[in-house]
Amino acid sequence: MDDVAGKVAVVTGGSSGIGRGIALAFARAGMRVVVTGRRAEHLDETSAVSRDAGLEVRALSVDVTDLAAMRAAADEIEAEFGRVDVLVNNAGIGLTGPVADATPDDWxxxxxxxxxxxxxxxxxxxxxxxxxxxxxxxxxxASMAGLLPIVAGLYSMTKAAVIALSEALHIELLPEGIGVSAYCPGPVHSNISSGTALRPERYGESGYAPRDPGFAEFSKTQPYMTAEEAGERVLLGVRRGDMFILTHPEFAAGVIDRHRAIEEAFPDEPVDEVRAAAIPFLIASPVYSAENRPPAPRLP
Known part of the structure; x- marks a missing residue:
């Protein structure tokens, strides 16, 4: 999708943080953008930020856990804009802590x-x-936590699931000319950690202590990536048709070590050729082949 001008994009969780950065990057590229979110103040702020930048971003209040509401939003957007070309499933919560401490409602x-x-x-x-x-x-x-599940148990579980889902959907939709990317950012200035304070009543009590109110201010002082740069990297990945959109080269060595640990866990035994011939659809895909892997991305 190198030519994105005029395309209609929907960004869930687009009212703040990374989602807002993605929405603004898309709008700067000439796309018609709709963001969804739950908090009215964040939606209003995104609309104001986009207007101040001379951009137009439509905001809708939608809860991604409500399928009927999501379908209604899709109908409304299609009716208003005539089509949908790009979907960014960005909404998420950063609930982190030891797996053993999580309550059923946390899960x-x-x-x-x-x-x-x-x-x-x-x-x-x-x-x-x-x-x-x-x-x-x-x-x-997704998240780098889905590729390096070191300290964020349940969060890493969900993000690893999103990565696997994205790869499967990438393979399924290629024949239709619909690309699918797993976006795995590292630390970005956003409000994902504070979002857990807005826990819906239906999810009861958490097994985790409330986050220190000073953590958000501390995070602002850290050398994290800006949401704007994170958004530009998503735009680049969409244009390139990347299956994986990664942001932080600092994680490369750790991911390589993890993959080597997986590779070296295979039994040191000859391949059962008869068995392999019976399950070729399970053991490889052309999307991972060297000839189908694009060169590493670099922002202009």
Whole structure:
């Protein structure tokens, strides 16, 4: 999708942080952009920020855990703009802590938002992308925590699920000219950590202590990537059709070590050729082949 001007993009969780950075990058590239979110003040702020930048970003209040509401939003956007070309499933919560401390409600909440929310986005908007028959793109926001599940148990679980889902969907939709990316950012200035303070009542009590109110201010002093740069990297990945959109080269060595640990865990035994011949669809895909891997990205 190198030519993105005029394309219609929907960014869930686009009212702040990384989602807002993605929305602004898309709008600067000439795309028609709709963001969704739950907090009215964040939606209003995104609208104001975009206006101040001379950009137009439409804002809708939608909860990604509500499939009916997501489908209604998809219908409304299609009716207003005539089509949908790009979906960014960015909404998520950063609920972190030891796995053993999580309550059943912690499990339910993070799965509902971080996994089912992505599924709801796909169910609501993929039919709209398919409808015009001109291809499109889906970006599912995961995290480096999905590739290096070191300190964020349940969060890493959900993000690893999003990565696997994105790869499977990438393979499924290639014949239709619809690209799918797993977006795995490292630390970015956003409000994902403070979002857990707005826990819906239906998800009861958490097993984790409330985050120190000073943590958000401390995070602002850290040398994290800006949301604007993170958004530009998503735009580049969409234009390139990347299956993986990674942001921080600082994580490369750790991911390589992890992959080597996985590779070296395979039994040191000859391959059963008869068995391999019976399951070729399970053991490899052309999308991972060297000839199908694009060169490493670099922002202009």
């Amino acid at each position: 339910a909440w993070i799965i509902d938002v971080n996994i089912r929310g992505v599924g709801n986005g796909i169910q609501a908007f993929l039919p709209k992308i398919r409808a015009h028959g001109e291809g499109g793109h889906i970006v599912n926001t």
